Structure formats: structure tokens, C-alpha cells
Amino acid sequence: MKTIHIEKQNSSIYVGESYLNLSKYLPEKKCFLICDENIYKHYSDFVKQFDYIVMGCGEGNKNWLTVEKIIEQLLDRGADRNSFLLGMGGGLVSDVTGFVASIFMRGLEFGFISTSLLSQVDASVGGKNGINFGKLKNMIGRFNPPRFVICDPVLLQSLPKREVRSGFGEVIKHAFIKDENLYYFLKENREALLNLDPNLMEDLVYRAVSIKTEVVEGDPLEKGERKKLNFGHTIGHAIENNSDLTHGEAISVGMNLACRISQDLCELSEDNTKKVNNLLNDFGLPLQHDVSAETINQYLIKDKKKNRSTIDFILLKKIGEATIVTIPIEELKTMVIGLCANPKSAL
Template sequence: MKSIYIEKQNSSIHVGESYLKVKNYLPEKKCFLICDEHIYEHYSEFIDQFDYIVMGCGEGNKNWNTMEKIIEQLLDKGADRNSFLLGMGGGLVSDVTGFVASIFMRGIEFGFISTSLLSQVDASVGGKNGINFGKLKNMVGVFNPPKFVICDPILLKTLPKRELSSGFGEIIKHAFIKDESLYLFLKEKREALLNLDSDLMEDLVFRAVSIKTEVVEGDPFEKGERKKLNFGHTIGHAIENNSDLTHGEAVSVGMNLACQLSQELNGLSADDVQKVNDLLTDFKLPIDHQVSAETINQYLSKDKKKNRSTLDFILLKKIGEATIVTLPIEELKARVIGLCANPKSTR
């Protein structure tokens, strides 16, 4: 087990720790556990030890209606401002738990047991908690870190293959923006990682979390360097919200499109574009999409990162090095039209 402490957020991430030992990390407060129906089905014997609340599965539950239902149940169960929330699940439960904890009684402490690869390396790290507003992903949210996150590799064994690939999409993103050696590790160990080799997965999660926590430490409120974590996400979110792709799959497509723009605007070599797409497809991730340029551009007009008439877009200089480029929205829209009219995929 390896632990990372984020000093500025007073938050700890424990990679390789058993979820069965979570009580070692709980404060002496009344604890309420939040999970979704899928997690309760798999881990009911463990969850039954707690006073728990079960929410629905799927992105459609990440909204105000779910918040109200959970808060009503917390009040019915006698929760107060000295209570503690423990989330157990993937990115959906992570966001919902963190958001509820941030607004209930003006804020209470919370922790998280991360059950998906995506949440272990992304959603549960860094303190961003958001819910959707209509089709706009994470439009309403807060910055509030958990007291702790437990990333137990054994929990990944119950993941469907698509959800596993979705998590690999975020890890690959970390490699592309920050760490060429992680890219080489993923390329070399691909088969063993896809088969969930326990030691390699623990090492992989720790490396990915280390990259994100280093960025978060330096920029906790996403004013500069942390924006690079959005590589593939600006267009990816538009595709995710208008298709049946998972988050990691949509980000994979977004990374392919961002690399094409990087070749046009940022000097990314054709060889690196090929390497990016090869790694994504090797991890069973898509690089093509069926969403129209018009639909993508409608989403970009409402992107939460937009600043009046411009948007900070993340491009690659080379594998392992990302840059933040401020683009006029209208120019970005024109380039999206061009990308969709002339799709370039390597497989």
C-alpha cells in the first residue's frame, strides 16, 4: 500500500489499501454511506454495516433531484453538521457524495472508497464535485476534497470491460500531457494491464494519481496548470452527452481530435499523432465518432471553461508535454467543422 498526502487540501489517497479497513480512517462521528444500486448488489454484506443510502445508477441520476432525495434521507436518519459521509462507487457516486457533503448543513466532512478505475485515477482525486444541468456535464459544482480516498485494486475485478477501458482512457491522458515514461509503461505492459495484473495495476494507479495530485497541489482551483487535465475533455464532453459512449471513450475520441488540432496549431508531429491513436486503440478505446459538428459546437458555446469569446484549449506539443492555447470560440467552431467534415483516423 502506498499513500499520497495532498497538503494544501488536507486529503490522503491510499492506493492498494483494502476497502475492508476503511473504519481505520473514519473519524469518531456518525457515518452515513452513499452508494448506487450496482455497488450495493455486489457489496451488500459490507455496506450493511453502515447506515446507508442507495441511489440510482447512471449519469441520468447526477442531478438536483438526486441531491434532494439524499438530503431528505439524511435528515430522516438524523444526520447533522457533525456527521460524516462515506461514498462507495465510481465517478457518479464520488461527485454526488462530495457535492452533498459540501452543501448539507453548509458542509460536512466526507471520504470515499473508489470502486472503478476511472474514479481511482480521476473523479475521486482533486476535490472537484459536480452535477449535471440538463445535458451540460458538471455545470454545477464545488471544489471540496475528501478527507481520504481508498483505491483497492480488488474492487476493479467486478468492472465491466467497457468501464475498465474508460478508466484506461484517463490514465492514458495523464501520460500524454505529463509523463512520456508512463506512455512507454502502458505500451509495454498493455496485455498484463488489460488482464488486471494486481501488482502492475497498483503501480499504474499510483503513478496516475501521483501525476494528478502534483498538478492539483500546484493549482487547486484550476487557474493554470490544472487546466491541462482537460486534454480531450472539451470536445469529449460534447460527444459523451450526445452519444452512447462512456466518459473515457468520449475523452479518447476527444484526444484524437485534439491531436489533429495540435498537429495544425502546436507542432505535434504526425508520428506522435499516430502513437497516440495506436495506444488508444490498443486499449480498446474508440477514436471515431458520429456526432455532428453542429451538435458539438452548440455544446462548446455553453462550455463552463469559456471566457466570454475565448476558450482555453489543451493541445500537445509532444507526448508527455501539453500546452494551454487560448482560442476564439468561433475559430474553434470552424476547426471542429473541418475535423468532422474530414475525419482522420488511423485504423
Template sequence: MRKIEIEGSKIYVGESYQNITKYLPDAQIIMISDMNVYTHYKHFIDKYDNIIIPTGEKSKNWSTVALIVEELLKLKADRNTFLVGMGGGVVTDITGFVASVFMRGVRFGFIASSLLAQVDASLGGKNGINFHTFKNMIGVFNTPEFVICDAELLKTLPKREVQSGFGEIIKHALIKDHELFVYLKENYKLLLELENRTLEFVIWKAIGIKALVVSNDWLEKGERKQLNFGHTLGHAIENNSDYTHGEAVAVGMYWASKWSVEKGILSETDFAEVQHILKLYRLPINFSLDKYILTSYLLKDKKKHGSAIDFVFLKEIGAAQVMSVPMEELVRAIERL
């Protein structure tokens, strides 16, 4: 087992979810999960008071927050209650958000059951919900006391969800770690087969990258913005199509890399490497979506400031650059897709 700390939050890679009692306080424990996770792990979740929410990104909204709060009151939760979110990014996001606002805040922790949650969504203290079609428009910064990342949990995931998680791991490598990028290329077969030792190493490396970036820039004023590589277009695609988060981010990374070449920031050779690794992990690089819908969404992106937006370009494999780009230039670039 490996342990990493991010702003007071302890991340345990390779720890069994069944050992959670080691990390729980002597208090009322209420577990929050979704129907998919509950189906697989009912025997474990039913050991605790629990609240089961609908599955999927569409449930990350005010209605689900209200449902959880109503159930918390029925369970007689108070300020000493400890919440555990067991699930993917939707569950961890909404659990962290509810824990931050219920009775002005209660303690909480996560069991991250998807690859995406283990390497990204459950880490860094961002908790939130969507508002209409706008992703994570309402949220807070607040860290869980612990995150358990058990690779065994990933074996019940659909293959598509596994590939989605690798989209974020590839992003971490592209912006910060050339050696990890090479490792991902050389070991892609073992990783897609979820070989435990190889997978745990990659999860640990990806978490380490995020931990370093977040520690340097907790409130996303500078370096942390690099973690948005591929997300500007990616979020627009995700919220207007049936692409998963990782699939949409993969398209966003491909396009951001292509634009980086057009602007003379990235070499054609490195751009070919980006295309190659996305194909190895069976992630898409194209999409079919009305460009008017895309640009309308982008004009309301929360990274926008005034008439410009902070956009993440790729300089080389392992290094990114954030530049303020006029929205008009971004829209013209989208139109050339």
C-alpha cells in the same frame, strides 16, 4: 500500500476497502452508493446506515441531491455525521457535493470502486452535479479526508468501464509523463487483465501526476487546465451519445492531437503514437454525431471566456500546452472533422 496526499486529502493505493474503519471518526457514518455497487457489496454497505441512489450519469442532478438530503434527515444526520461515498465518479461527485452543502458542510471520504474514480474523478476536490445536458455545471471545490483505491474492487467492473478508466490514465501520461506512456504500451496486456501489482503501480503513478498538478494550481487558473486534455470535445460527445466518459475523452484526445498536428505543435510521429495506444486499450477514435449539436454544446462550455476558450493541445508525448482559441476557430475545426 502506497499513500499520496493532495491538499490534505490522503489517498491510499492498495488498501483494502474492508479496512475503512481505520480511517473513520467516532461519529455517525452514512454510506452513499449506487444500485450497481450495492448489488456486489451489499454485505459490506449494510454494516452502516446507507443511502442507495440510481446508477449512471443521468442521476447526477438536483433530484438525486434532494433524495439524499431527505434520507439524511430521516437518518437524523447532523453536522457531526461523516459521509462515505462508495462507487464510481458519479457517486463520489454527488457525495462530495452533498457533504459540502448539507448543514453548510460535513466531513466525508471515498471508497473509489471504478478505475476512473481511482485515478481521476475522486481526486482533486472537484464535486458537482450536471444541469440539464451540461456536465458538472454546478459544483464546489472540497477535498475528502481520504480516498481508498482498492484494485480488488475493479474486478467486478464490466470490461468497458475498465477501458474507460484507462482513457484517463493515458491522458495523464500524454500530458505529463513520457515514461508512464511507455510503461502503458509495454504492459497493456497485463493491465487490461487487471494484474494487481502492475495495475496498482499505474494507479499510483497516475494519482501522483494529478496530485502534482492540483497542488500547483488548486483553483485551475493555469497548469491544472492541462488535465482537460481531450475533454472539450469529449464532454460534448459524452453528453450527446452513449459513449462512456473515457471513450468520449479518447475521441477528444485523438482529435485534439490531430488539431495539434495541423497547427504545427505536434509531430506526425507522436500523433501516430497517440493513435496506437488508444487502439491498444480498445478505445474509440471516431464518432458519429451531428456537428450542429456539438457546436451548440461547446458554445456553453464552462471553460469558455468571452468569445474564446482555453483549449489543451499536445506538444509531444508527455507535454501539453494550453492556448486561448477563438470560438469561431474551434467551430471551424469541428466542421473539418
């Protein structure tokens, strides 16, 4: 087991710890477990040890209605300011649990057992939580770190293959923006990683979490450096919201498009773009999409990271090094039209 402690946020991440050792980390408080239907189905014996609340699966449940229902149940069962919320699940459960814990009675302590690859490397780290507002993703939420996150590789075994691939999209992103060695590690161990070899997965999650932690520690409120974690996400979110692609799949497409923009705006070499695309391909992630430029552009206008007439866009200089470039939104829209009109150059 490897521990990462984020000093400033007083938050610890235990990578490779068994979820069955949870009691070591729980404070002496009344604990309520929040999970989704899937987790309940797979781990009901564990869940039933707690006072538990089950929410629906899927992004469609990441809304006010779910938050209200959870708060109603917490009140019915006598939760108070001294209660502790434990989220067990992927990014959706973490986001909702963290958000409820942030607003219920002005804030409760909370922790997570992270069950998906995506949430182990991304959603649980850094203290962002939130819900969607209509079609707009994560429009309402807070920065509020959990007390702990348990990342148990054993939990990944029960994930559907597509969800695993989606998680790799986020891990690969960390390599591209910050760590060339991680890029080689992924390339060399592709097969064992896709088979979820527990030791390699522990190593991989630890490396990705370490990168994210380092970035987040330097910039807890996403004013500068942390924006780099949004590589592939600006256009990726637009695609995710308007297609059947998962988050990891959509940001894979978004990273490919961002690389092509990087070739124009910051001299990323064509060879590096090919390496990016090949690695994404090797992990079964898509590079193409069928969302129209118009739909993407409409979404970009509403993107919360936009300030006035420009957008902070993350580009690659080379594999392992990202940069933040402020692009006029009109210019970006023109580039999106060009990229969508010429999808073949993606490969």
C-alpha cells in the same frame, strides 16, 4: 500500499489499501454510507454495516432530485453537522456524495471508497464534485477535497470490461500530458494491465494519481496548470453528451481530435499523433464518432470553460507535454467542421 498526502487540502489517497480496512481511516463520528444500486448488489454485506443510502446508477441520476432525496434521508435519520459521509462507488457516487457533503448544513466531512478505475485515477482526486444541470455536465458543484480516498485494486475486478477500458482512457491521458515514461509503461504492459494484474494496477493507479496530485496541488482552483487535465475533454464532453460513448471512450475521440488540432497549432508531429492513436486503439478505445460538427459546436458554446469569445484548449506539443492555448471560439468551430468533414485522417 502507497499513500499520497495532499498537504494543502489535508486529503490522503491510499492506493492498494483494502477497503476492508476502512475503519482505520474513519473519524469517530456517525457515518452514513452512500452508494449506488450496483455497489449495493455486489457488496451488500459490507454496506449493511453502515447506515446506508442507495442512489440510482447512471449519469441520469446526477441531478438535483438525487441530491434532494439524499438530504431528505439524512434529515430523517438524524444526520447533523458532526456526521461523516462515506461515498462508495465510481465517479457518479463520488461527485454526488462530495456535493451533498459540501452543502448539507454548510458542510460535512466526507471520504470515498473508489470502486472504478476512472474514479480511482480521476474523479476522486482533486476535490471537484458536482451534478449536471439539464444536459450540461458538472454545471453545479464545488471544489472540496475528501478527507481520504481508498483505491483498492481488488474492487476493479468486478467492473464490466467496457468500464475498465473507459478508465484506461483517463490514465492514458495522464501519460500524454505529463509523463512519457508512463506512456512506455502502458505500451509495454498492455496485456497484463487489461487483465487487471493487481500489482501492475496498483503501480499504474499510483503513477496516474501522483501526476494528477502534482498538478492539482500547484493549482487547486483550476486557474492555470490544472486545465491541462482537460486534454481531450472539451470536444470529448460534447461527444459524450450526444452519443452512447462512455466518458473514457468520448475523451479518447477528443484526444485524437485535439492531436490533429495540435498538429496545426503547435507543431505536434504526425508520428506522435500516430503513437497517441495506436495506444488508444491498443486499449480498445475508439477514435471515431458520429456526432455532427453542428452538435459539437452548439455544445462548445455552452462549455463552462469558455470565457467570452475564446476557449482555453489543451494541445500536445509532444507525448508527455501539454500546453494551454487560447483559441477564439469561432476559429475552433471552423476547425471542428474541418475535422468532422475529414474523419479518415484520424488514423
